[in-house]
Amino acid sequence: MPEWEQASAIAVYKQIAGFIDTTGGATSNLTEEQRGRFVALCWIGQIYKHIANPKPSYVADWDELPEWQQRVDAAIFDAVEASLTTTSSH
Template sequence: MGRANIAPWEQTPDWEKASASAVYRQIAAFIATTDGACAKLSREQRGRFVALCWTAQIYKHFPDPKPSYVADWEQLLDWQKQTDADIFDAVERAAATLS
């Protein structure tokens, strides 16, 4: 189900690079606006936030995306859920080093 493509950054389409950057900024802003209180979120809540941000980017770039590209959290494969949670954690670590 969706989001299974992996490519080097240099070969990643521009829309996907822009989307990844936008999701990064959304996570970073979320962390900043909660003054770090989002650290209390569960791993699942962190992953859901990333998945929702990504889904919004898909809708931004594709007027009629495949259903698998905009699948709800419950429909994602476990590796996708874990990856989304890992993304949140990586942005949180990066934000901490910038503070």
């Protein structure tokens, strides 16, 4: 994995974790789509940070993403949320 991509993944993790924290965990009320959209937007921000002229497919809006990518983005949010729950319960 390229260094910029790893840094971007860490940044997105921190953005999700911060969002969960600042809402006091109320993000559990978000729909799967809302969770996925948040992850997608965070990732798009990282793309623009690291790539001057990204391909349109790299910064596609939610409705333009394939269904599998939408599910993966939502699952990423869920995985971060689960990791925080596991960390805080120890």
